[in-house]
Ligand SMILES: C[C@](O)(CO)[C@H](O)COP(=O)(O)OP(=O)(O)OC[C@H]1O[C@@H](n2ccc(N)nc2=O)[C@H](O)[C@@H]1O
């Protein structure tokens with residue numbers, strides 16, 4: 001499937017920010033290297049930002065209310081990470097302003113593409129500007145981590161090598177690339193995969209330059225494929241064309257291809273029960289310069 005590239009927000013009206021992008025990510029590899037006392041897992045992973053994602057609109061409210069103005073299937077407003085992110089920023093800064101927020105969902109949920117996390121990150125970056133709360137990138141990353149392990153990287157705003165639970169980030173310089181991303185039509189719960197008895201939790205640590213595809217893997221993949229056979233089927237189908245693996249805790253799988261034409265050709269031949277997208281990398285978050 002084709003999709004529009006992400007663009008920069010419209011900042012012409014000081015009362016609102018429209019078309020704020022929330023890009024997807026891929027985990028090019030993901031190693032589980034240990035477990036913390038609180039049950040969270042220690043990882044090594046490479047995050048790649050994509051030129052594909054959700055968009056959000058924000059309008060200033062002076063009464064302090066946070067409202068989501070549109071319905072989003074499967075995400076009631078009170079559970080939306082976007083609403084939770086806005087409330088967290090208010091609480092952290094003592095800001096008395098509020099916002100109307102519209103969320104235009106494009107990314108599959110429970111897809112391992114970090115959609116909800118990216119929506120939350122975009123909310124923190126956008127409201128920090130609209131409200132004039134002035135938090136730094138580092139401060140927003142720390143705040144974002146309270147919402148989820150995947151939020152900080154989107155505020156970091158660049159391809160990154162991540163350690164810890166995903167919050168210790170170092171910039172990665174990666175060449176531009178084209179990917180086919182395939183959704184096998186199932187939604188995977190991240191917690192379910194990390195809780196699995198049969199998850200490998202002791203992969204040896206690697207150094208940054210050593211992450212050639214041949215020497216890395218996604219440790220969550222075997223667990224997800226066992227519980228969701230369509231994930232394995234999707235990997236097997238995509239692997240006919242290029243090395244394929246799962247992103248995050250699934251369910252989406254991806255393969256890097258040589259060109260936009262290759263991505264297009266593979267995506268259009270995807271079996272009808274699944275959805276495939278031709279996607280380009282994005283080396284920076286489109287709102288990177290705001291922090
Ligand atoms: C799989 C990844 O997407 C890879 O980037 C992330 O590690 C998941 O990040 P996320 O979706 O933001 O996850 P969170 O919302 O923080 O956590 C969901 C659940 O996954 C488990 N979890 C998550 C991250 C982590 N490093 N270890 C974990 O064990 C925890 O049980 C947690 O309750």
Ligand SMILES: Nc1ncnc2c1ncn2[C@@H]1O[C@H](COP(=O)(O)OP(=O)(O)OP(=O)(O)O)[C@@H](O)[C@H]1O
Pocket residue numbers: 074075079080081082103108109110111112113114115116117119120150188190248249250251
């Ligand atoms: N704004 C949001 N967008 C999507 N899901 C959200 C949002 N807010 C809360 N959620 C909840 O989070 C769950 C996971 O959604 P998400 O799309 O972020 O998963 P994911 O792509 O697997 O994320 P990750 O890669 O971070 O694990 C959803 O099933 C939904 O219940």
